[in-house]
Amino acid sequence: MGTELLREFNCQRCNQIFYVCRCCYRGQSYCCDECREINQRESHQESQHLYRTSDNGRKKNREGSNRRRLNKTKKNKHNVKNVADVSSTPLPPSIIIIPPQHNMPPCCHKCGRTGRIVKEFPRREYGDNRKQPFSTPNRVFQ
Secondary structure (H helix, E strand, C coil): CCCEEEEEEECCCCCCEEEEECCCCCCCCCCCHHHHHHHHHHHHHHHHHHHHCCHHHHHHHHHHHHHHHHHHHHHHHCCCCCCCCCCCCCCCCCCCCCCCCCCCCCECCCCCCEEEEECCCCCCCCCCCCCCCCCCCCCCCC
16 A cells, blocks of 8 residues: 545635645545534525615515514514514634644545645546547448
8 A cells, every 4th residue: 555645725714824635636625524504504605695785685675674573563562572683693604723733744634544645636547548549330241
C-alpha cells in the first residue's frame, strides 16, 4: 500500500486550512458541519431577502400579514395569549478554530489518514485504457 494523497483546502467560512484524502473527498469546501450550516443559513437569509423585496414577495407578505391580523383578532376574542416567536432570532456563531500544529504530519480531516499533500488528485486509470485498433467487420468466408 502506497502513501495516501491529501489535498489542501481553505474553509469558505473561516478560512481554516484542512486536508482531505482521495477516498473521503466529496467536494468539501467547509472545515466542519458548523461552518457549512452557518453559511447555508446566511445564503438562505439572503435569498429570502431578495424574494421579499420582489413584487411576488411583497404581495405574499401583504396577504400573510392580513391573514395573521385576522387570526389575531379572532384569538383575542377567545382570551388566548400570544407567545413570542424566539426561533426567528439568529444565533451567534460559535466557531472553534483549532490552530495548526506544525510538528504533526498532515492528516485527513475525515478519517485521520496521514499522507503527502498534492495540488490535485491524479486521474484514476480504470481497466485497460490503451488505444485499441478499430476492429474489422466480420468477413463472410466463401
